[in-house]
Amino acid sequence: MIPCDKGDIEKPICVAPTADVCGEGPVWHASEEALYWTDINRFLIHRLHAKSHSVQSWFFDEPVTALALTESDDTLAVVLGSKVVFWKATSDAVRDTGFRLNDWPAVRLNDARADPRGSLWVGSMRNNVGPDGLSFEAGGTDGVLYRLDPDGTATEWKRNIGISNTLVWNPEATAFYFADSLANAIYRYDYDRTQGSISNERIFFESSPRGLPDGSSMDAEGYLWNCRYGGSCIIRIAPDGSVDRVIEMPTANLTSCTFGGPDRKTLYVTSAAANASPAA
Numbered sequence: 636m637i638p639c640d641k642g643d644i645e646k647p648i649c650v651a652p653t654a655d656v657c658g659e660g661p662v663w664h665a666s667e668e669a670l671y672w673t674d675i676n677r678f679l680i681h682r683l684h685a686k687s688h689s690v691q692s693w694f695f696d697e698p699v700t701a702l703a704l705t706e707s708d709d710t711l712a713v714v715l716g717s718k719v720v721f722w723k724a725t726s727d728a729v730r731d732t733g734f735r736l737n738d739w740p741a742v743r744l745n746d747a748r749a750d751p752r753g754s755l756w757v758g759s760m761r762n763n764v765g766p767d768g769l770s771f772e773a774g775g776t777d778g779v780l781y782r783l784d785p786d787g788t789a790t791e792w793k794r795n796i797g798i799s800n801t802l803v804w805n806p807e808a809t810a811f812y813f814a815d816s817l818a819n820a821i822y823r824y825d826y827d828r829t830q831g832s833i834s835n836e837r838i839f840f841e842s843s844p845r846g847l848p849d850g851s852s853m854d855a856e857g858y859l860w861n862c863r864y865g866g867s868c869i870i871r872i873a874p875d876g877s878v879d880r881v882i883e884m885p886t887a888n889l890t891s892c893t894f895g896g897p898d899r900k901t902l903y904v905t906s907a908a909a910n911a912s913p914a915a
Contacts, residue, residue, distance in 0.1 A: 647884055647904070651683045651690050656768070657915050658905035659850065660701040660746070663895030666708055670895055670903050671724075673699040675915055676768040680713070682724065685896065693727060698764045700915075701747035703755055714757055716743035716764065719783060733787050740766075742777045745915065746850055746891070748802040750811075752831045755783040756792075758799020758813070763915060773798060773817070773915065780813065782831065792833055798915070801851040801861065805874070812839060812859060814848040821848050821861065821872075839876050850891025852902070862889035862904065869904065890915070 656676035663670055670683045678695045680702070701714035705721065712732075713722045717739035721730040736744055740762050747757035758780045763773040778796030783789050797817025804811055804826060811826040811833045823839035826832070840848070840859075846866020851859050858879055859872040869882040869889055888907040895903050907915065 644880075644882055647882075650688065650903075651681065653681055653690060653692075655679075655681075655905070655907065656770070657890065657907040659890050659907075659915070660699070660714070661891055661893040661895075661903050661905050662702045662704060662711070663893050663899075663903065664704065668897070670893075671702050671711065672891075672903075672905050673702060675700050676764055676770060678768065680722075680724075691724075693724070698743060698768075700743070700745050701757065703747060703749045705749075706753070712747075712749070712755055714744050714747045714755075716740065716762065719744070719747075719755065719757065732783070734781075734783050734789055738777070742779075745778070745798060746800045746802055750782075750826075750831060751804060751808040751828055753785050754831055756802045757781050757783065758796060758802065760796065760798040760915075770915075776817075778815075784831070793836075800849050801859075803851050803853045803859065805853060805857050806855060807857075812851065812853075814851070814861075816847045816849060816864065819843065819847055821851075821859070823876075840870075840872050843870065845870065845881070846887075846889075849889060850905075852892045852894055854894065860892055860902065862892055864888050864890060864907070869902075 655674040661672040668685045675698045680693045682691045698716040703712040718735045719732045743762040745760045759778045761775040761777040776795040778799045780793035801814035808828045811824040814821040820841040821839045824833035825835045846863035849862045849864040851861045857874045867887045871879040873879045890905045892904045
């Protein structure tokens with residue numbers, strides 16, 4: 636957790652020592668005053684209640700890679716290795732969305748985020764997590780970027796991806812950002828909010844020596860906070876693609892982040908163990 640106020644950044648502190656193999660997908664739930672996130676390799680969803688500092692966890696039958704809020708306050712969209720489901724923490728009830736990944740288990744889903752229209756964008760990658768949760772080498776270009784609409788329609792928007800990460804929109808909802816970790820590149824697209832489409836792909840940020848681009852969050856000023864897997868840092872990138880600042884972190888593998896707390900001035904950051912597979 637990194638408290639951020641008026642541009643000042645305090646020293647990071649550990650708020651949940653859950654020993655995750657590959658922590659991912661943090662989502663702030665405002666009405667619950669809680670943070671949800673996953674451990675991909677242990678097939679877990681965690682919830683941290685901010686005031687009590689208590690952590691509750693739920694187990695699934697395959698990797699849990701990403702989470703998203705829905706229009707129902709008690710329901711999350713949960714991205715698993717092979718599919719997307721709706722899930723209620725109060726009852727642990729799971730409801731299928733109808734979307735399944737045809738190439739599972741050779742390929743699995745990874746990072747995901749809901750767009751301003753209410754569609755879920757989710758990317759895939761060559762599977763690097765075994766049925767026992769053990770990691771193995773990631774690689775190849777098997778990944779695909781999908782958009783899942785509320786009516787159940789799934790469309791493809793990009794192929795030949797190494798590892799899908801960083802799915803965020805700028806505050807004006809005119810630009811979409813997406814990363815391929817294995818290419819060490821973050822791309823920027825024009826985003827049409829009316830159609831929910833992306834176009835005009837170009838490089839936004841690439842070839843940083845500070846690790847690989849993993850998950851990201853967008854702040855109210857339009858700056859991208861990108862977690863660098865293997866780089867021991869988070870890079871805040873300006874809208875023009877220049878480096879605004881580098882936040883040094885006490886662990887190597889930063890995986891994703893989200894702003895939370897009552898004033899949204901706290902950056903919650905997930906991380907992976909040293910032996911986790913690269914940039915999951």
